[in-house]
Amino acid sequence: MSLSNKNKKIYITQPLLPSITSLNSHFDDIWTSKIVTNMGKKHNELESKLKNVLKVQNVSLFNNGTIALLVAIKALDLPVGSEIITTPFTFAATPHCISWNGLKPVFCDIEPNTMTIDADKIEKLITPNTSAILGVHVYGFPCDVEKIDKIAKKYNLKVIYDAAHAFSAEINNNGIGNYGDITMFSFHATKLFNTIEGGCLTYNDERLIRKIYDLRNFGIQSEELVEDIGINGKLNEIQAAIGLENLKLYKAEQEKRAKIKAFYDEKLSSIKSITIPKMPENTTNSYQYYPIIIEDDYPLTRNELYEKFKKENIYTRKYFYPVCTDYECYKNNASVEASDLKVVNNLKHKILCLPYYGALTIDELNTIYEVIKNG
Ligand SMILES: Cc1ncc(COP(=O)(O)O)c(C=O)c1O
Structure with a gap:
């Protein structure tokens, strides 16, 4: 005989959803303002609240984690065709974002306890073409950020972290988004904190604020100036409102x-x-x-x-x-x-x-x- 109620399916997760009534006042605001996307009020409020939650200096919201990661790699201006050392124990988006940037993923083995990239095996994969390391805090288990930082300094490499699974995780009371040059979080519906689809980048270098802002909006700097080859990475007001309510939950x-x-x-x-x-x-x-x-x-x-x-x-x-x-x-x-x-x-x-x-x-x-x- 079956152990469970056959009619009910149990999935790996259920999306965290705010009550419909809690969204009503947000909808009223959005419908009244007629600003429904392009870095509106809800978007900016969520960005600013996330700085405190994630304990980081800068947050840039995105329409999903994949576009955020794509932009993170682009924002670092890595040499065309260069190599990024990463882990194969991750979701497809991680190496795909390297490849979409015209760079080469170099796969490194993982450490058996944390299942993250094995920092002791990174050095032997470094070549004159290596430009960065992309670690994944898989399941929220942190990479060995200190060892990776030392290697990056020694070889003058950039460090990017995929923290799609690591919302609100901390290392020594420090928000996990403070390590490396840029960290990406995913706010997909399967993620604990979600905006249905969404994500963000966190970083400490103030010079990246403008760069990431522009890359997220087609590279448009002003009405008559398009400087970079950007993309559409904007999170809309409805998703931002869901994020504001999910932050309470x-x-x-x-x-x-x-x-x-x-x-x-x-x-x-x-x-x-x-x-x-x-x-x-x-x-x-x-x-x-x-x-x-x-x-x-x-x-x-x-x-x-x-x-x-x-x-x-x-x-x-x-x-x-x-x-x-x-x-x-x-x-x-x-x-x-x-x-x-x-x-x-x-x-x-x-x-x-x-x-x-x-x-x-x-x-x-x-x-x-x-x-x-x-x-
Ligand atoms: C490790 C990892 N990186 C990147 C992503 C991509 O994030 P998103 O679905 O928000 O594009 C995911 C997945 O959902 C993921 O699990």
């Missing part, structure tokens, strides 16, 4: 997820062939994903467990399988041969992200646990 959602994490941590720690990756001591969790590692001595493979969940109408996710170096467009990338991708090529077959959102009931959590426990 995200902490309560994190608290609910903290309880779910405590449940999973306690129950799953008793299953010896399941490993729960641990956040480093000095960091705060973004509560974006709950990954587990299905070890070789577990009775089922990761794929078998994934299928077993599906039969129960529970949709876990194999984040990240395939990894970027498996994609048709990157499998012949020169670095795939040159790099030792041992850790990532092992982990990609074992990783599974469990459903993780505040509205999960205790019955649903118990069902998820039973599926794993019974193997």
Whole structure:
């Protein structure tokens, strides 16, 4: 007999949505002003509030995280055709943004505990063509920002971070968006804090403010001056309003997820062939994903467990399988041969992200646990 209510599908997440009534006054404002996009009042209010939430000096909002990352790379004026060292254990957007900028992704292996780019393996991939390192704070686990910073200084490289999963995460009480030259956050509907689609860049160099502002708006500097080859990266007023309301809700959602994490941590720690990756001591969790590692001595493979969940109408996710170096467009990338991708090529077959959102009931959590426990 099935363990769960067959009619109800449990997905990996549910979007955090404000009540419709809380949006009414925003709609009134927007309809009255007739300013619906192009850096309006709601947009600017959200930008300014996010500076405090993320504990950073500068925030530029975008219509999604991918365009934000595309602009981050563009804003750094890296030499045409140069190489950016990055991780294959990420979403497609990360290396695609490098490629869309006419640059080459060079894939580096990951560190087994944090699953982020292995800073100890970066140096041997540096060539005279390397211009930057692009680390991903995957699941909100922080990259080794100090080691990466040292390497970047030694070789005069730029550093970009993809913090799509790391909203509000901190390292030593410092907002994670303060590391490197530019950091990108995604506000996609699947992200804990969301504007349905959206994202932002954070950075400390004041000279980037104008550059990023213009690149986000087609490179237009003034009515009669277009200087850079920009793009349309603007977040509209309705999405900004959803962001303003979700800012009031995200902490309560994190608290609910903290309880779910405590449940999973306690129950799953008793299953010896399941490993729960641990956040480093000095960091705060973004509560974006709950990954587990299905070890070789577990009775089922990761794929078998994934299928077993599906039969129960529970949709876990194999984040990240395939990894970027498996994609048709990157499998012949020169670095795939040159790099030792041992850790990532092992982990990609074992990783599974469990459903993780505040509205999960205790019955649903118990069902998820039973599926794993019974193997
Ligand atoms: C690691 C990572 N980078 C970049 C992105 C792209 O962000 P967006 O969906 O906001 O374009 C995502 C995904 O959603 C992601 O998971």
